Amino acid sequence: MIYKKFTRPLVLALFITILGLNVFAQEKLGTFIISTGDGYLIVQNREKISFSLEFKGEKFKPLKSDHPTFMMDGRLIQVVTVLNENYWKPKESSKTDPTPEQFLEAHKVWESDYLGDMMKTKLSVTSEFLEISQNRKAMFWSFPMPKERESPYSHQLFLTTLIGKDVVGINASPDSSENQKSYRTYILDTMNTLKTSEKPFNIKELTTFLKKGDEAD
Numbered sequence: 001m002i003y004k005k006f007t008r009p010l011v012l013a014l015f016i017t018i019l020g021l022n023v024f025a026q027e028k029l030g031t032f033i034i035s036t037g038d039g040y041l042i043v044q045n046r047e048k049i050s051f052s053l054e055f056k057g058e059k060f061k062p063l064k065s066d067h068p069t070f071m072m073d074g075r076l077i078q079v080v081t082v083l084n085e086n087y088w089k090p091k092e093s094s095k096t097d098p099t100p101e102q103f104l105e106a107h108k109v110w111e112s113d114y115l116g117d118m119m120k121t122k123l124s125v126t127s128e129f130l131e132i133s134q135n136r137k138a139m140f141w142s143f144p145m146p147k148e149r150e151s152p153y154s155h156q157l158f159l160t161t162l163i164g165k166d167v168v169g170i171n172a173s174p175d176s177s178e179n180q181k182s183y184r185t186y187i188l189d190t191m192n193t194l195k196t197s198e199k200p201f202n203i204k205e206l207t208t209f210l211k212k213g214d215e216a217d
Helices: 100-119 177-191 203-216
Strands: 015-018 030-035 039-043 048-058 059-062 069-072 075-082 126-132 134-145 155-163 166-172 196-197
Touching: 030 203, 039 075, 039 203, 048 177, 075 177, 100 126, 100 134, 100 155, 100 166, 126 177, 134 177, 155 177, 166 177
Parallel strands: 015 030
Antiparallel strands: 030 039, 039 048, 048 196, 059 069, 069 075, 075 166, 126 134, 134 155, 155 166
């Protein structure tokens, strides 16, 4: 993982591990982690559109970061959210609304330029557009870690989509080129669990629902 401390505006307000029914206010804004029968649910309650993603696996280890970052069964994963005004600079001459592909492309350029500047090198980025569940447009993009970085990770993989005009993405860091395919499959399967809500999720109700599901199994 290449992220450490960010100075850019973030939606993230709170990062809490929830066990059983030990919860706070029912509709508190921030990021919550709820154990499920198959893994862990990352819930981000936002002022506009809230979302959740389920990461399947057994061994979950949260790591300190401004974005939700964790090890899941040995995989280094990060959930990234970027507000539209950070990456999108509208052209005054344009009379048409941007397409999802244009938003995702703009974010890729903005993010990769930032990372390249941080690493003081030009990144070799490749990308492709995908369609995921619920007919959502998505972009998979990646780059090999520069050799001069002497990183334990071979590549950085990103899978991004839109919530409104904001970007939500999953960043994964395979430790070898041979593992890229399995990491890509994992983050794609995870992104297909994406659920959104016009209002913040009721964390207490969601936790109770998931607990009952575990007991039923």
